[in-house]
Amino acid sequence: MAEGFLPVCRQDMEEAGLDQLDFVYVCGDAYVDHPSFGSAIISRVLEDRGYTVGMICQPDWRDERSVCVLGKPRLGFLVSSGNMDSMVNHYTVAKKRRHQDAYSPGGVMGKRPDRAVIVYCNLIRKTYKDTPIIIGGLEASLRRMGHYDYWDNKVRRSILLDSGADLISYGMGERSIVEIADALASGLKAGELTFIRGTVYKTRDKDDVEDAVRLPDFEAIKSDKRAYAKSVALQYENTDPFQARRIYETYDGALFVVQNPPALPLSTIDMDDVYALPYMRTWHPMYDKEGGIPALEEIRFSLTSNRGCFGGCSFCALTFHEGRIVQARSHESIINEAKMFLADPHFKGYIHDVGGPSAEFRAPACKKQLKHGACRDRQCLWPQPCPSLRVDHSDYLQLLRKLRDLPGVKKVFVRSGIRFDYLMADKDKTFLRELSRYHISGQLRVAPEHISDHVLCRMGKPGVKVYDAFIREFEKVNRQLGKDQYVVPYLMSSHPGSTMKDAIALAEYEKKAGINPRQVQDFYPTPGTISTCMYYTGIDPRDMSPVYVASDPHEKAMQRALIQFASPDNYDLVREALLREGRKDLIGFGPACLIPPRKGAGHRKNKGRIKNIKKV
DSSP states (O other): OOTTSOOOSHHHHHHTTOSSOSEEEEESSOOEESTTSHHHHHHHHHHHTTOOEEEEESOOTTOGGGGOTTOOOSSEEEEEOOSSOHHHHHBOTTOOBOSBOTTSGGGBSOSSOTTHHHHHHHHHHHHOSSSOEEEEHHHHHHTSSSEEETTTTEEEOOHHHHHOOSEEEOSSOHHHHHHHHHHHHTTOOGGGOOOOTTEEEEESOGGGSOSEEEOOOHHHHHHOHHHHHHHHHHHHHTOOTTTOOEEEEEETTTEEEEEOOOOOOOOHHHHHHHHTSOOOOEEOGGGGGGTOOHHHHHHTTEEEOEEOOOOOOTTOOHHHHTOSSOEEOOHHHHHHHHHHHHTOTTOOSEEOEEESSSTTOOSOSSTTHHHHOSOSSOOSSSSSOOTTOOOOOHHHHHHHHHHHTSTTOOEEOOOSOOOHHHHHTOSOOHHHHHHHHHSOSSEEEEEEEOSOHHHHHHHTOOOHHHHHHHHHHHHHHHHHHTOOOEEEEEEEESOTTOOHHHHHHHHHHHHHHTEEOSOOEEOOOOTTOHHHHHHHHSEETTTTEEOOOOOSHHHHHHHHHHHTTTOGGGHHHHHHHHHHTTOGGGBSSSTTOSBOOSSSHHHHHHHHHHHTSEEO
């Protein structure tokens, strides 16, 4: 057996003196024993509690024997698609097949099936009829109730039903997986596990659905978009571990899919314990000949500081998966991990990131959250920062100082997204000064996403005035430091609410600011987000108001082209969009014009001027 890794074959089990494992983990990712991979955390947490776990990573889904290589587990199978939803992993927003998979050996695509959780579970059931199957990870978590599926363009059932699994461990599963393991080890059957926080179960017994909020029935959300929006609103109202009630969805009037309240957040001590487990911190050596796993290279020398996010962006599934309550590791835990880098011969002195969903969040948004939870009826940062919000960068700043003072560390980068609205709410700009001086190299990536306030409202993002104020402050600080650094804005096209007029307004803003984004993210309707509900229903579930949705592929192409109006490849689409909206005034040679006329010497002259726009 590869020293320190969990068993991946019968020979490994024999070398470890194991006749039977307690759990077999079937995963769509390659086997990487690193705490940035959910499969590694869950398997190591179970091992720490005395359970034996084996890994079957990327089994051949065309061969049912591939899930039998470790034999029948004593307690059950754990199944995950990996760190990503398998459909997002496989397809672009245009539904075109991707060419690389960063979570597979050598980046080779095709090592896992579409809808991996369902396929793996059905494969297991062919051989192990009665063995418990628990599904988890992002794919299972975000599809735990009836959900709109962009790739099928329809509402699909809970993944619990389509997979044939017994239980979903949703969200961050360290607490729930231990409770599940202990319950199964005590002799309880999988169908009796109806009481564990952070789980979803199915039942035909109405008595198993106690004190619960009834969501619109599956047949209703399938046929009525307003019912679907109401269901999403109720689900989001019940994502907080302190306030959430049990909720359930009915199928054919006789089958109930029931979601227990989320697991309680981890304390700092709990987080430290999880990250101190004996990870090998690399891929299994069986992948060496293929060049390893590309995804690891991105995070090998990065540090996870926190989880959870009170930012509340509509297009992000973090609220639905990790929750709004921020949980953080101690400085000591993070520094100890950084010291491990120093012993790695591949470490060149550069820590690539220190962060999480939002880099500078190091504590719950306000004092009441750890006792009473996050507010149901308001967000912490949107539309303005809540009066109760604790705005304080000092803890994160102290952490960064300690890390950059470590002998052998040349530079500590901050590459996780920072919340510029949170930063601007801080009257003390020490963090911005030190961020600019020590922790970026030429450019800082932030995510305004758009500049039209009514689109930003749908996104759950601050108004453009906040972003403009941040840019002014950033430029002021860098002038004082004598540094030539700039902001790279992440922008999104075709988000629900964005009309062609909004896309043109964004292009005009870019022209005035002298920026030309090299990368643009088309809105991707992934499971579990408020924005995806808007995309499918044309309704904002937060207030049930109607929302404009650009769903026509050609219109979406024009909106995207407008964001990159300076690219010659986009000329025809930009021109068509401007003429369609009666904005011929933006075609010409004036300082406000986006593109020149189609023909003439002036066109060639203007091309040279466009090239001088700063690319970001």
